[in-house]
Amino acid sequence: MAGLICPECGAENPDEAKRCQECGALLIEQSQRADEQPAGLPEDPLDFLAQADDDLPGLLHALKHEDDQSPLTDPPGGEESVPPEGDEHVDSSEEPDAEETLPEWLIRVRQRAQEEEDSVGEVTQKLVVAQDHLKEDISTSRHENFSSWIEGIRDEDGAKESQPAEETAKKAETGAEEAPSEDEGWLTKIRKMEGKFIEETDSEIKDTDGDSLLQWLVALEEGTEQPEVLDEATELADGAPVDVPADDDEKHIQQPESVLEGDELEVTQQMIVPTPTLQAEQPEPPLVDVTRSEQLQADQLAATIADEKAARAVVKSRKAKSTWAIRLIVAVVLIGSVVFSLFFREPAVLPVAPMPSQHEDMISWIEELPADARLLLVFDYQAAYAAEMALVAEPVLEEVIHPGRQLSVLYTSPMGGLLSQALLSEISADRDVPIDDLGYHPFSAFTAYQAGISAPAAWVIPSLPKSGRTFLADDYEGIILLSDTFEGARVWIDQLSALMPGTPLNLILSAQAGPMLMPYYDSGQVSGMISGVGEARNFSAAEGRSGAILIRWRAYQTGILLMVTLIVTGVLFSSGQVNDEGEVNA
Amino acid sequence: MTWTLMGWIVIGMAAVLLAAFWILFRTHDFDAIRYSAAIQSLQCAQSSAIERGRSRQLVLGNQLNGWTYPGLGLHALACLPGFLSQESVVEGGLSVAAGDGALAVFARQITRQYYQQGFSLGLHQAGVQTMLPGPTPWSLTAGLLSTHPQKFSGSMALLGYFGAEALLWSEAALGNGGDVFSAGGTLAGQSVLFLNVRDLLIGERVFMMPGKPDANRVSLAGWLTEDVLRLLLIVGLVVGAILKMVGVL
Amino acid sequence: MKKLPAIIVSVTIGLTVLAGYFFQAELSTVLSLIVDWGILLAGVAGLIGLGYLAQYHLTRLMKREKGAFFSLITLLVFLFILVAGLTLTTQNPFYRNLILNVQVSVEASFLAVLAVTLLYASLKLIRTRGWTPMSVGFLISALISLVLNLGVGMTESGTVLGELVAFWRRLPIVGARGILLGMAIGGLIVGLRVLLSMHRPYGEE
């Protein structure tokens, strides 16, 4: 709660102080009279201000409240006569006579101005406190409070316009005379104390005859022609006559910041009077040294904020429940049909289809292999494709792995070593074939780069440490690459054709790797290839070992046909709800 | 003129063009890059995820250096700062996952330095989580699906090198009501995401990503150099085919 | 000033390795050393990445987050496999069977889940992509390729059907070649940006 204000000099004093610290005047009377306020009112009269939005518009409402409830003119019953704050409209249909039309708070202000010598002190205190509040809340945006308050006042003005113009003009003149010059003294003293008002030259002071706050308040109430102060204020604010906005709903106060921060008192006068929209001066943007990255971050933030304001595409709600059900149905149908084909139907019996050229070339290479051939096997697939690779590789490796031949194995995935041992032990279980493990070759891009620059060194540094890499011998009769992806196979094709251009290279691929590697066969870099179970079925049938594949063949056919059916179904059903943009987000 | 020499000419020309455009854009502005609806909706998805308090997931792929798509891992790292700059307005919620140790170490280094230069290091621990859910493609999938189901409800961005397993990640995110954006992946990865990810950049368009929201000089110079090289390649293919037909080449 | 050493190291190593394509004989010795140390650093970074994994699960365990019990399982299995691998070595039959059976079963099951998800996702193709030249091409190509995967149309080369099937099998390579060429140009620019230190992914942006 604000401290005690000295009535003499207006200085602020702590609550418990009895005498003013500045001028030594007695403070006690003041505080006791404040305590005697009627119960209905808030404990400290200044609290009106606290309730009224903490700024000067609230001050005015507070002043009006206080007048309606003060003991002097308070009719019995107290509260009722107080118009609820929100209800600004006085019933204009009643026609009060001239004296009654004046609001009681104005009459009371005048009487107190005449009876008590220092009656204005209390009002002054409220003004100063309000000014303190203003200083604290200068940062809060005033415009909203102003506009609602201004609206309220304008409504009141509207209610009063129905009165004859002369009456209001007469009141304005009397009002102006009643507050004679004896008020000037305390007002100028306060201004000097605060040191906040604009240096006015003497001539200006003369012109603003009746420049007291009270007259001004009164003039406001009369709502007659603009008081001179207002003319001055508007000119002072922007130095140019202001054009009143055409339509009503745009009436709002846009006080230029510079004026608000400047003279407090000046501010209080201007803020109360409803001024039409003023052109805000564009403050000169301060020169700030901003680095490019900060500028980018600022732009980014601005873009983010602008983007958030942008109209956002309506995000259609996802029907999670139905998609889960569809997915479950699809799973049950697929697994059910696979189970039925595997366990409840005979293995397929298929005619041997004619061999494509890449198969024929591989078979001829196998037949031409010498008995003691040295072969290099590169395992470049993950454990997920182990089953498929076993199905495709088995018919080829059965023919290739014979006693007397030597195998060297290298792999690129961590599991490659275990997978190669599992596959080779399964195929050559009954044959004694030595297998040389050349190890794990990760980071295939680095090894492919090294393979590409493997020219003999022009000079050697003897003290260099021996490389940890195992070098590939270059006298293999053949290389077999087992791969599950197009990208993995490509790395090794590039390396091996660079390292051993003369050595025949054969590919055993999963279905996923097949389609994109045909050009390597067409260009002759690869001498033979077989990819996927579809081709392996035909290859193994020609070799008379198609048992494992034929067991799975019907289930494989069922799955493929199911996919074809679903694609067509998807096209038929969803062509109606096609993506409305038409153009895809690509 | 051998093919290897032709390769060196391409590298030299690309380096000179890149440096020249980079210097040029220091003084001139250049706004002639096509509008990408996918990148725009990525920004919307991230903003709405931030507003709804949902998490954001960024996957950098499972390989730093691949041979077939060179530079895809480096490209994912180049996009990372663009995702970090959004985090300045939020208190955590972005998790960066990589399926290769080197990628994870690079990502954490970039994130830490970004916070040290820009905001405050204190935010780093609470802010962005860089992790390795699994060291192989399928263990990365297991890590994403099992440890982070609740993290899929916001927006998910897929960058770098990944295969067909990415379909499981995108279905998990879409099933949780999240938004998915993809700018990367092998041919298999892009072909499976073609089915259910609307905001998908295919082929060379994945390289539109870095810096698109706040196109800095380096990205602009890169795009313009790519356009010039692509036009030269198209002209070269046509001229080469004609010369080959007439027997000159 | 602090960034300079890192930039010098990156540009020097990069330009040396790139020059290796041209001066193969002269630089071969140095290059194999540089690549060996690169593989070593990548391996150590891989181990540090596994450290991140252990740290993540350890944090979840210490904070008793939701699912902390599962993190405990992961940490225990990780330590057991690491210690057993270093002591029993990978040639131990029990160790090999354990790794092989778990890896093959789990990864193959994930691939099986992928098969069902592909089936389900194919229903949403047109709703996601709409009718564009690309989605029409995708549809026709997927249907024909699936049928060819059944082994239909496997005829001797030289027949008309055989030639048409061979022509169709070469058609996807056209798009693949275009995509590879495009991504190679993109990869070239990304690599050059690092070599010219316009983009510094080692944390010195």
Add this chain to the structure above:
Amino acid sequence: MNDLIWGVVGLLLTIMILSYLIGDNVFFRFAAYIFIGLTAGFVAVMLINKILIPYLVTPIVTGGWQQWLWMLIPLGLILLLVMGQWSKFASAGSIPLAYLAGLTAAVAVGGAVFGTLIPQARAVIEAFDPAGWYAVPGRSWLRVMDAVVMLVGVIGTLSYFHFGKRRSTDDAVETSNPPRLMRALGKVGQVFIGITLGAVFASVFSSALIALIDRVLFVGEIILKLIGGG
């Protein structure tokens, strides 16, 4: 007996992972967490056995003091990389990562040009070799068509990736479409890209289907063994 035990282990893990089709549940997470721990442990063993030892320990142990001096460089880089994991020394980690980034970038540039750009462009151009058309008697028109379709398809695909925006001259409004020629060729490119992705999608499904069939067969066999008394 040993096989049956491992078979039951495989059976349980398969059913727990396949239960994900019903929804995210405890069993699935249990199997996934075991799998993550096992994979991480095994990868750590492989990295130690196959990289750390042959590339770091062996050269130090078997080499002389000269080799030992050379090995100080990788040792220093590894030390900096490990120190870089603590926030205080974060900038120390930049140097080893710069080494790795430079190496990766150079391999990317070399791989892009010498591994993909040159070979693929060469393959497109060499399809127009008249000698190749008439090498195989009959249906040379098919070879010519092959070459022309390849050229048009590759050019269309590359045009689809065009980044630049069209600067419309008539009303100076910059649209977000590429130039007209690029846009027309891009439409052709879209068809070829769709054909490629469709073929790859079919092959991915074939592989996944085989894995599903294999898992169902495996589960059936183990159950039959358990019912049939092993």
